[in-house]
Amino acid sequence: MGIGNSLWLVSPEVFLSISSLILLMIAAWRGEKSARLVTILAAAALFGASTLLMVLAHLPEFKDGASAFSDQYRMDAFGSTAKFLIYVAAIICLMVAPRFFQSGGKYRPEYPVLILFACVGMGMMVSATDMMTLYIGLELNSLSSYVLASFIRTDVRSSEAGLKYFVLGALASGMLLFGISLVYGFAGSTSFAVIGETLSGDLSTGPLIGLVLVLSGLAFKISAVPFHMWTPDVYEGAPTPVSAFFASAPKVAAVALTARVIIEAFGGQTSAWQQIIVFVALASIILGAVGAIGQQNIKRLLAYSSINNVGFMLIGLAAGTAQGVSAMMFYLAIYVAMTLGSFVCVLEMRDKDGNPLESLSSLAGLSQSRPGLAAGLAIFMFSLAGIPPLFGFWGKFLVFDAAVAAGMLPLAVIGIAASVIGAFYYIKVVKIIYFDDPSGEIVVTGHKTENGLIALMALLVSPLGYLTIPFVAPITAAAAASLF
């Protein structure tokens, strides 16, 4: 494979990198007044990258995927599907941002630029087939995220969120790096394929520790229990569009990355990683549910909800089959719609002067002051809880189907029973919206963009979503098949 071919394969990342560098220049020369322009251009760049992605995926010569840069990077259906989700989520986070920041007069063109850099990193993550590419992608994404979390410099909570994220993220990166070096030491290579071949048969203690450390580092990134502690604080402190971003795009990237590492690099060591993933999945489901019960802040609640949902995705991964990975991808797609929808609803929680509200009590009686918004939020809550006929149920259905097919009945039974704990706090939100007397705090009507996005996401997770199954299922199946 020549360098030209390799560059062609990474063209979405190349395109995004060049675009973000240009936008950075615009931001530097034109200053803050260019914020709006840069946002639009950034969204256009992401749209362009998605188009490139689709073109690449549909080229006949790359039908089965292709590797670039001496097996450091792989363009395949799995990566393309994940990237598409990431780009869409990022576009939405760009769309809602200006209005949020403008109310405080703090919007700066660096926001879209940082989102673009994060997207480049995430693209690298999901396509990495080498520990080095993985680490570079991860760090590029993380560094952008740290800055995004503390984007409102004057806000103490935002700065705290950024700092906390940075310190804990650095710790996780350290663990990951240490794990990678151990694995490299025993396998003699950083390439997933070579690691997978070398580490077959019984695993000795050294690479086992390496495996555990790599998984710990990744668990931090997907905010799975027991490495979830940063999530509620960061989601609460970060500006809401940034929280929405953290809950969607990087989550997709990290979960997809974890799946690729596990299947490609440690595919032969099922017994070694499976018990870890099973534990992490169940712990995330249960802790994500229990932790959310006492929360009074909707962003913290959604943070726990994301922990809870990651647990369900990992059940698909724990099955270790193509069906399981396919279920996980479908779950991710639905999850992105649900969680972005919920966060856009949170964005609409403003008092009369346009200041953002975050406490659950301010939602009281929302169904009477803002029936549309209330219905949207209720749909997202029921859907996140996985109550049929809403489409969130389908994600759970698929991952449990995969677990049952893999013969992991106890996991499926415990997991689904624990989902009832989660249902409690979701219906608590619905109770506050529909049953309680109006607090009258949220009266301002939302912006067209926000309302439109909520309506679109609500429609996707409504029962109409089931009609998309015949179209999405082959895509996720192809994505999963490309890993095996």
Next chain:
Amino acid sequence: MNQLDFPILSLMMGLPMLAAIICLFLNAQAARWLALLTTFVMFILGVILWANYDIGGPQWQYVERADLFGNFAWALGIDGISMMLIMLTVFLMPICIGASWESIQTRVGEYMAAFLFMEVLMIGVFAAQDLFLFYILFEAGLIPMYLIIGIWGGANRIYASYKFFLYTLLGSVVMLIAMLWMVQDAGTSDIPTLLNYDFAPEAQTWLWLAFFASFAVKMPMWPFHTWLPDAHVQAPTAGSVILAGVLLKMGGYGFLRFSLPMFPEASEQFIWLIFALSMVAVVYTSLVALVQQDMKKLIAYSSVAHMAIVTLGLFAFNRQGIEGAVIVMLSHGLVSAALFLCVGVIYDRLHTREIDRYGGLASNMPKYAILFMLFTMASIGLPGTSGFVGEFLSLIGLYKVNSWVTLVAATGIILGAAYMLYLYRRVAFGELVHEDVKAMPDLSLREISLLAPIAAAVMWMGIYPESFMAPIRGDVGALVARIDRAAPEGDAHLKMGEVKAVAKDHAEGEAH
């Protein structure tokens, strides 16, 4: 496609769905009228369904199928049992809307939308021919019911709505895992195919337990019934009507449609469990009903006792038992709905459900007293009313299997008479001591038009039950044939006695 050449079942699900969405955007009065009109059209569609149902024809009729969803299909179709339950649903729905006409004054559009959505789901549950479609519709009922109890319920509605939601959800989720396993084992989610698929007996045990967890809560069987009194007491009148009238029947329908024919061996294996829980339910909940001070709670506990008769009849494994159980379900659907309406009538006037606050209603509300008397008698199971037919058949079926269980179950009828008559005496007879009770007007035309159709149906089912038994006869026969291989041996070993010589001589002597 079917005998009507158009997908009537999809229409019956689409129409209320559409109306529900429109209701959300209408003002109160328009929403009421639209809901009433829709449910009335639905009733007419139900009548068309029944009129065109081919008794003795193919087991599954009005079948339609569209492979819309990849893993599962939009597959609908009904047999006689489903049809009778759908009839019950469409019959009760206009009455529910009518019952809420004046008592619901806040957020009427949303209320009507919730009820219409409920109707979609109930019809869907009884008509679904795909296992996963069934599950989705079965579970989806939680959302509108949660909102109905929580928004328009009584003082303690939040607790009741949580309890209802989480209790039934916990019961159902394990059933989903069992369904996933079943579909992977059998390779199809088509219910008619699964009905004739033989699962390994060891697997049946677990599958049966998973389904039992769901249906026992929904039914509800003792000791999983505790959500029911709370939900009933707090729900608005129409909510109680739909809960007692149709939602509880989903549990019985589940046993009938899934547990028995799909896992016959396991059903036989767990017969002791069903009998034990049902016997406790009959006696214990009847006794609990006897000491209730709250009318709705009393009727809620009586529902648990009646549902125990249903489970006993179903697990008798014979024709009388199962036919009786279906009739009890239908009858209880009508009678308990009517009783809740009766409570609603006087609750609307005095805003209390406490029995002691009433008394002597027979003198100032004679029409009410007559109708209330009729439904009380039907609940007790007086011959000539629907209650008698079902209970009598169930007990006959049960008697063939186990006389001791029948003995205990039959005390339920005596206890039922005790608590219902005691209730009636305290509410309708005696002196009119309370001034405010004295001032209560008799039934309005609206209330009569709600109760009279139910009274007519109760009498019809009691006097000429054949109308209701003819459609289900073939399907019960198919079910009995399916589960016959696992049917338990009866404890009564009847022997034909020796014909006595004296009698013979006597007979010959007469001939001479």
